Amino acid sequence: MQKYGLALENRMTFYENMLNCIQHQMTITNYLVSKAVPSILAFTSVQQHQEGGVTFLYLEAEEIMPIRMKLMEGEVNGVTLLDILIRLCVVLRDINSEKVGVTHRGLALDEVYINKENKILLSGFYYSSGPLLSDGTDLSKHPPYLPMMPPHLSDSLLKGERGSYGQDIQMLARYGWNIFSGEPYDAVQGDGRIAFPEYATEEIVAALILGLSGNDESCNIFRRKLLECRKQLNQTDYAHL
Secondary structure: OOOOOOOHHHHHHHHHHHHHHHHHHHHHHHHHHHOOOOOEOOOOEEEEEEEOOEEEEEEEOOOEEEHHHHOOOOOOEHHHHHHHHHHHHHHHHHHOOOOOOOEOOOOOHHHEEEEOOOOEEEOOOOOOEOOEOOOOOEOOOOOOOOOOOOOOOOHHHHOOOOOOHHHHHHHHHHHHHHHHOOOOOOOOOOOOOOOOOOOOOHHHHHHHHHHHOOOHHHHHHHHHHHHHHHHHHHOOOOOEO
16 A cells, blocks of 8 residues: 555455456356467466455466576576577467467566476466457446556557557567666656666667567568567677676
């Protein structure tokens, strides 16, 4: 309550909204799995019980570790960072595809994981938007953002709009821009001075600027340019951020 400035009378509403977000994530995740979308963190078991008026919700998954703890602790290798960005580009492309129709709307590096096979898995679908399913489930009815919402949300997303592929990529590009700038990944750039990605090559900067545009038509070009940058970087002595 102190951290997020919540009044006592709003406490239960906050927890109800949090539960709605968790349930929505489960619904979106199950839908993505049913569409055979790869690299999604699926739940192998979900259990719920009540005790003393308290609801306990357990979500079981395979053995995983947050990617920030596994690959992004301390000094980060430039090629590794590009690999992460490129892989997440592919996952965002897959969920936003015409046959799937899901917009993430809340990409957070804290919700990106890696399993024992070093496979990157995406989660955090608390606020995602999707299609109307055949059973009547309307996945477009996403919950509002909680106080601990991820950074880099556009004004349109904060107003409740559905979002787009371009906006998902825009959030990813902002993470990349911050890390290549030597800034915290979740630093919010102000309207004044913006930290320049001094640890990136000119080609990487140009690609990130393209991703920051938020245009749907630039998303696949952004991914291809990152791939080109990775090939170039791998052939040089440039190794660390």
